[in-house]
Amino acid sequence: MTARHPQVWLPTQFCRLADLPPGLDYARWDGRSAFPTDPAEVEFYVPPLTKDIDIIAGPLAGMTRLRAVQALSSGTDELRSALEHLPREVTLCSAQGVQAAGTAELALTLALACLRGIPESLRAQDREEWDPQTFSTLYGRSVLIVGHGAVGSALEDLLTPFGCVVTRVGRRGRDARQGPVHSVARLPGLVEDADVIVLSTPLTAATRQLFDAGLLARVKDGALLVNVSRGAVVDTDALLKEVHGGRLRAALDVSDPEPLPAGHPLWTAPGVLITPHVGAFTPDLWPRLEALVRRQLARFAAGEELENVVTR
Structure with a gap:
């Protein structure tokens, strides 16, 4: 009797993904069509690359053998919440680092565009x-x-030719390659001296509305807030109050709510530049994601520890 190989679902977007590790059975799903195989047989799931969590989470309840999920984004807050409802342990991995270069480049682009008045010139x-x-x-x-x-570090490298004075904040204080990283507890004092604040932190319970009315009020007059992380890291109502008062400016690749609906006051708020969550999406993204998935599948087939583990 032939031994059953672990079932893997891959997104159909990976049309060039080849040279896959042996010992696994592969099926591809586009997120819209009927399931390609019985979800109950799936042990490794790579969801379609979409921002629609309902599509991603759709087959999860039926994946009774699921052991690992490889997200195609660095942010995994919504997927993590969906997995918490499953009655079994599942390893969730992010695509941390894969999207860092494109996201950091957009953060720099947004900062330069706002500081040099590009939106005003276009109007x-x-x-x-x-x-x-x-x-x-x-x-x-x-x-x-x-x-x-990964994004914050890549951005700091891009800032080097500009001679900026960079201050780093992370969840905990530590030493990084580029210098000391302060803990988030230091933020109230650090925001007072920053000309530009770039948010590239994951969305967690601790960072949800981290930049609330109280913290935004401490930001120095005339500062620019650039958000390439998640919209909910910032209190939208509090930000609107600050930009309408003319005290702060903002460049947002993400928003809360997202997608930003027509008629939302952020669209017409003074001093606000908006891009539709496109930081990571460059032509280089696909081969980088494919390389990550190929490595993860090889580790999974060999019974090795996976990369970029977010939670179990």
Whole structure:
């Protein structure tokens, strides 16, 4: 009798994913069609790359043999919540680091665009008005990076030519390659001196609305808040109050709610630049994700510890 191989579901987006480890049975699912095999046979699940948690979580209840889930995003808050309802232990892994370069690049782009008045210039262009103004610069500015993981570290490398004074904040105080990382408990004092604050921290119970009305009130006048993490790290109502008062500016690749609905006051808030959660999505993303999945499957087939374990 032929031994049963562990069943693996892969997303159909990985059309070029080949040279997969032997000893596993593979099926592909696009998140919309009927399930390719019985979910009860699946032991390793790589969900489709989508922001719709309902699609990702759809087959979970039927995956009674599930042992590991490899997310295709660095943020796993919603998927983690879905897995907590399962009556068995499942290892959840993130794609931490895979998306760091693109996300860090967008954070830098957003900061430069806001500081140099690119949104104002585009609006003047739409009006066909020649409207020269003097804007700020990133050179020599103090930058506070909240969440000094893969994205925060990559961003700091990109900031090097600008001569910025970088301060790092993480969940706990530690020493990193680029210098000391302060604990999040130091934030109330650190935000007072920052010209630019970049949020690249995961969304957890501890970071949900971390930047609430009280913390935003301590941010120095004229500072720029750049959020490339998750929208719920910031209290949206409190941020709206600050930008409408003209005290702060914001550049947001993420929002709360998300997607941002038509008519939401963030769309027309003064001093706010919005991009639709696109930081990680570059042409280089797919081969990086495929390489990660291939490594994880090889580890799984060999019974080895997986990379980027978030929780069990």
